[in-house]
Amino acid sequence: MRDLGAGFGHLLKGQRWVGRHGKQFGFGLLPGLITLVLYAAALVALAVWGEDGVAWATPFANDWSSPWQGLFRGFLTAVLFALGLLLAVLTFTAVTLLIGQPFYESLSEKVDEDVSPDGTAPHSGLPLWRELWISARDSLRILVRACVWGVLLFALGFLPVVGQTVVPVIGFFVTGFFLTEELTAVALQRRGVDLRARLGLLRSRKALVWGFGTPLGLAFLVPFVAVFLMPGAVAGATLLARELLGEESAPEEASEDGEQVTY
Numbered sequence: 001m002r003d004l005g006a007g008f009g010h011l012l013k014g015q016r017w018v019g020r021h022g023k024q025f026g027f028g029l030l031p032g033l034i035t036l037v038l039y040a041a042a043l044v045a046l047a048v049w050g051e052d053g054v055a056w057a058t059p060f061a062n063d064w065s066s067p068w069q070g071l072f073r074g075f076l077t078a079v080l081f082a083l084g085l086l087l088a089v090l091t092f093t094a095v096t097l098l099i100g101q102p103f104y105e106s107l108s109e110k111v112d113e114d115v116s117p118d119g120t121a122p123h124s125g126l127p128l129w130r131e132l133w134i135s136a137r138d139s140l141r142i143l144v145r146a147c148v149w150g151v152l153l154f155a156l157g158f159l160p161v162v163g164q165t166v167v168p169v170i171g172f173f174v175t176g177f178f179l180t181e182e183l184t185a186v187a188l189q190r191r192g193v194d195l196r197a198r199l200g201l202l203r204s205r206k207a208l209v210w211g212f213g214t215p216l217g218l219a220f221l222v223p224f225v226a227v228f229l230m231p232g233a234v235a236g237a238t239l240l241a242r243e244l245l246g247e248e249s250a251p252e253e254a255s256e257d258g259e260q261v262t263y
Contacts, residue, residue: 007211007240014236015229017111024107028231031100036227038095039088046084051077083154089175089220091146093182094139096230101132104234108186111238115249124190131189138195142181149174176213177202179220183213183237184244191245201244212240 018025054076061069097104112121124131153171157163181202188198202209216233220226242249 001207003205003207004211006243007208007213008215009211010236010240010243011212011216011233012236013239014111014234015232017114017235018107018232021110024110024235025231027103028100028107028234029227031096031103032227032230034099035092035096036224039092043081043084043088046081050080050084054080079154079157083150085221086150086153086171086175087147089179089217091143092220092226093179093230093233094143096226097182097186097234098132098135098139100230101135102128104186104231105131105190107231107234108190108238111235112187112242115239115242117248122191124192134189135185138185138189139182141195142178146174146178149178172214172217173210175217176210176215177206178213179217180209180213180237180240183233184241186234187238187241188245191241193245205244208240208243212236 018028051073054073058073058076061072064072109121109123113119126134153167153174156167159167181198184202185195185198188201193201216229219229239249
């Protein structure tokens with residue numbers, strides 16, 4: 001329970017940090033806005049043409065009598081849209097981070113400098129193109145894992161009772177884990193921590209990860225919220241990464257209005 005609260009605390013601290021650094025918050029909004037437009041267009045297309053796709057994929061139901069054909073295909077269309085929405089939540093962070101790599105890299109560095117006792121931040125020393133390649137490659141590998149989980153949960157969703165109660169809860173925790181992985185990757189990649197090691201770190205503190213990522217994943221389901229939370233999520237994930245690695249952070253930091261903020 002302590003780690004759950006600590007994870008949620010990092011999420012709140014990240015939002016508070018960008019709230020006190022308006023310039024970083026403004027720059028951090030741009031990648032999310034671009035990604036939101038792309039995903040909204042894809043979901044609208046799925047809503048408009050999803051039924052046609054389901055009809056094409058279920059020719060065996062062409063001769064079914066009414067209302068069974070409509071009910072069956074309507075159910076599959078709704079499930080298809082729900083799966084698309086789940087994948088959108090799972091991949092939104094990865095795509096936004098890829099589009100906004102330079103923005104979020106800079107934001108994460110400034111958070112490190114802000115909370116580090118010596119005022120420094122780790123640097124990868126890699127050229128931008130190399131960082132983008134590593135980020136894209138790792139995001140694809142995470143996407144494959146997320147899709148496997150998505151298909152599994154989709155299949156389990158057909159189980160009576162369990163599929164409508166337990167499975168959605170598991171889905172939110174899975175979403176929270178992968179969201180946290182993508183967000184902490186910004187800070188951990190700068191420290192030379194590869195994907196395998198990142199996953200090992202996150203699995204060693206699952207409650208901490210769920211406390212951070214699960215409420216964030218739930219918030220991302222609300223339209224437009226993800227765009228405004230992304231900069232703070234990156235800042236909070238940097239603080240989370242520091243805790244996972246056992247790095248020392250400054251106990252207090254003075255905000256612009258003189259208020260003391262404890263980390």
